[in-house]
Amino acid sequence: MRFSVSHWLAASVFAFSLAPPVAAERLLQSHALIPCSNDGIISVNHFDIVFTPSNNSALVSFDGQANYAGNVYIDIALYVYGYKAATKNLNPCALNVDALCPLRKDTALKITNVPLNLDGVDLSIIPGIAYTMPDLDAVVRLQIINSDTGKKVTCVEAQVNNGVTVDQAGVAWSMAVLIGIGLFTSVVLSILGRGNLASHVAFRTLLFLSFMQIQAIWGLTAIKHRPLVQSWTQIWQWTMGLVGARALQTIATWFQRSTGGTPSKILAQLNEYSVIMQKRSMVARSLVARATDLTKNGGEVEVSGIERVGIRINIEPSNIFMTSYLFFYFVTVVFLLVVLALKLVLPRLKKTALREKPERTVTNTSDWKDFMRGHLYWMAALGYSQLCCLGLWELVHQDSAAEIVLAICMWLTMTAVLCWAMFKVFQRARLSRTLRQDPAYTLYSDPVCLTRWGILYVNYRARTFWFMVPMFLYTLVKGATIAFGQSSPLAQAIVLLIVEIAFLVATAAIRPFMSKTANIFAITTAAINFLNAIFFLFFTEVFGLPMLVSGVMEVIFFILNALFMLALLVYFLMVFYNVITLKEPTVKYTTLPQDRSSTVLTEDRRITELEPLEKNLAVEDGHAVSQGNEWQPASSRSASNDDITPAPHQGLTGSSQPTLPSVSTSGSDTSVPQAYTKPHSEERIV
Template sequence: MRFLRWAGILALIASPVAADRLLQSHALVPCSNDGIISINHFDIVFTPENKSAVVSFDGSATYSGKILIDLDLYIYGYKAATRTIDSCDLNIDAFCPLRDTSLKISNVPLDLSSVNLSGIPGIAYQVPDLDAVVRLQIRAADTGKKITCLQASVSNGVTVNQAGVAWAMAVLIGLGLLATVVVSILGHANIATHVAFRTLLFLGFMQSQAMYGMTAVDQRPLVQSWTQIWQWTMGLVGAGFLQTICTWFQRATGGTPSSILATTDEYSVIMQKRSYVPGSLVARATDTTINGGEVEVRGIERVGFRINIEPTNIFMTSYLFFYFVTVVFLLMILFLKFCLPRIANKVKSPKLEGTRVATSDWKDYMRGSLYRLASIGYPQMCVLGLWELTHRDSAAEVVLAICMWLTMTLILGWAMWKVFQRARLSRTLRQNPAYTLYSDPVCLTRWGFLYVNYKAQAFYFMIPLFLYTLVKGLVIAFAQSHALAQAIVLLITEAAFLVTTCVIRPYMNRTANIFAITAAVINFLNAIFFLFFTDVFNTAELVYGVMEVVFALLNAVFMVALLIFFLLVFYYVVTLKEPAEQYTRLSDNRESMRLAEDRRITELQPLEKNLQVEDGHMTSSGNVWEPLSTRSHSDEITDVPRQSYANAVQPTLPLISTSDSESSRSRQYDPPRQEERIL
């Protein structure tokens, strides 16, 4: 029981205590294959304060006679209570004796005052998303022979899946994306890059959690609810008007809407099946099926059911949500771009001086924003768009899914190809691939989001990240009926991405690399947990219970750390203070080009330490340089560095560049012309 007390910590952190203590179950399934009892619908709510329960049952039996019920309660795989109940003590005529006929009772109260239930621990009513199962062994009262076996999953009404948490995170992500645009327009390149990186890292980790929730693995209650919080990042929101639009569109295009949510009073909806009886695992459905009044949903359909989305509306809900976010974001960019300069003219604030630049390049801003939104929405279309090809809700939706996925893939592929093209040209002309990527304002504005978060020499890491997202989407979308294969491929994918990230360490600074690598480690551990949850190792149920709680605690702790890391950047946004300046920027005048021994560290000093010229006119040894006056005017001055420099151009440039920032960057990083060298 020490484990249950330890698990109670999660109850205090993750969710409020329920006002009324209760245990409830909404699905009863057979744990034997004899077919003596079939169930169409089952529902029971137990309140310990008055030791009473209300039960509804709709099914049939093929056995007649008096029966005894051996009740076993398992909590996180631990057998917490065992009781034997005489069916006649329940005061239900249909069970005393059991009859070979149809059984249907509705909201019948049960008096359990004579039943000793003191073995149920008090923590069972407080732990969120309680993982408990009641197993009922039905025996003949006269002979004691086993007749059949039934089991039901039990919950306590307390959950970590709080709508307020999801809304708060959505608002914060929206503010982060908006702050990136505002700070970029103001010309604060370093701040904008840090805001963008932390926002995308936070959002990417939440998307990863949501994608694991969509796997076909039979997930534990706490794992289900934790991953359910982040499903809004995949475009799944339970808005009623969206469901109306999706249902109308499907019917108009020849599809047949599902009606699982409308028939929950008639059928038992099962989101997982498992048994604590060795060798008696229940046959599992591979898709949403209706057999004997039981409906099993798993994977993506389970996620939709918990948000009150019909399985046939899941793709269209995500599709419409993506378009809604795209339109809102683009409208906000237009509003800021055209209104901030006018506000600056009236306010006369020095902090708004960057907004006075010309807005003739607003088309590049909009194109860059569309590329960025395609990158953010690509995970959800990789999963749900490709899944629609197998689900086939209607012909029109399949066409939309194909067009959307292909369009986003081609857009991102084109952007990456253009970046590599510019990098190759820069390598040819400047002996370094990063020069053009960070000095060309058009490239930076349109495609800078792909590489500004990385070190200048690690711009190519966008390719591993793209392939990682694509493979995860393909596996989750096309392996909904193969949980074990899905878990194995995801484990291999996470391991490969973790090794790649650790070896390259591509991000802009040490702190960014630490958080990115930690996120990759957490995702790899999650893949291991999910492989265990497939029951491929036939581990004891108590081990699964411990892993379930560890999974939730581990991800919750890192999510809080990411949240703090994300919120800290808003201090720089509000104060417009540059985070961790590594050098003092050069002034745009001749005097700043003089190479004095006692000068301050400037942007060009890392370049000085690595710059070499083949013909020997300019040499470097620490900070001692050969005077330019000793050179012959006939000598050719080479202005291209022959070796790559370390952090000479800090990869913290505007995500939406301004004219001022573009011109200043060009002045700062373009090598000085010959006439400017001779002072």
């Protein structure tokens, strides 16, 4: 298939959106000062500094307390991606910082928006890339040293950023619109009877969306994230229902208060204390402690994992679960309303919109009931990842009793619904294997089964339809690890690594998806997730490697995932060429050994309508028997057909009846029943 101009244009826009924007003014800033020693000499409540190289000045705000007295000077070291880029010694007295000249014991140190003139300081040590590199991973470490003795007093460090980030709202909105268009197009094609084309659009849409959700899930881990990793994973948090809409925040806060909860107030008091987005290794803090407990007496607040993601989207930690919960219900309701609207509009347009005879349009009331059921299962499958992560996390966070009940009920309901759907699929497959010696017949030819539960297995080959169970368990275990592992980053990283290894081996060995291209993308996705798990294990600093190693892994993580996201975008957009031209894909499930298309019944001919006819057929003169793909009277059978012996089975009346023989399809690994044609006018199949 050729790339159209629109495909390359969309890919270019996405790549350009990832590029760092040009800042109006170069600056370096930090909003948290973190002790890097356990002596407790300096305690910090609030810290903020903004450095502008255009006028060689810095604006500093500081609120804390010192437990040391004496003359000191400051040894500054700049680390960029773990590499020690520059060092400098500063004398507080020369900079007219009275609070540090000299340092006084048990004295509150409070500096409010004090400008510092740096005309005498050589700023050439700061490389120019520091002002333009998105999500700069730079740390300034300040060693406070006694001027008289030369001994180190204490150590503090500040994470520095330049205001340039890859976390762009435009990218998130663009991808959300594309996913919405993909889902809408799949629904429309299904209604109009373009089932094969609709399945291809749905598969590529879900593949694209699932990779976004995976990126968002990596951002929810409690592991210490590097700045570029934080921002990249932050773009995709809308797939987990985390959006900073003020209306959702108002409703969530009101619901929590009305049910006896206590909302957190971190975002409302940012001018009183600092928020630290990463776990500091030397100062122990409980990662699951409530934000309200951390801020009772002011001071710095440390947030990590799910809370860190919420703060970056301007969501209070106490509103995270309800925001995701309300967003899921909102999307589900909008989706169902759109489907109902299409029910009224499309029947009037289908005669003019379709130039060819469709496979099977959704027309009567029973069809619409099955169609709505199937898409409810679809929405449950789409939202299960976010519910496993955030719904189960609510059991640990405990914002209010009512929210805990909502989380439990919602998780149990969706789990039961998906398990029931999988049970029905296995039940149909077992029946099909008993009657037809192959599960493909019922699963891929019965319109009722395909419409109701097809979303769970239609992307797989007929003989690997059961892979939906490993996929379900993979989602459940990964979500539970994110939810319950917020207090133990190392254990979380190890479990995720084991899960990703197991899923990669299963996907590569079984290759369950419907086409070669689909399997390539699925295996590549699993391999990238495995590499990501290795990266996050190193981010825990359990191996004690230099910071430079983590800095290099941070950049590799971003480049690897961004390139694959771009490849998925192009793969997703390619299918819209077929949609615009209403052209069926050239490969119709025939690249894999399982020939599923041969089982598709056209129009309204359903397997449920064929079974009574089959069970009442008797092998006698004048009745039809099969020969290849044609039907002939028994009297005209040739000797070459004598080796076809129908297998008996118990019919509806209790008598032994033969089954229709299976015909081997060329190029397939199994025998699949062919579509039937009427043998005689009096034996018409309705």
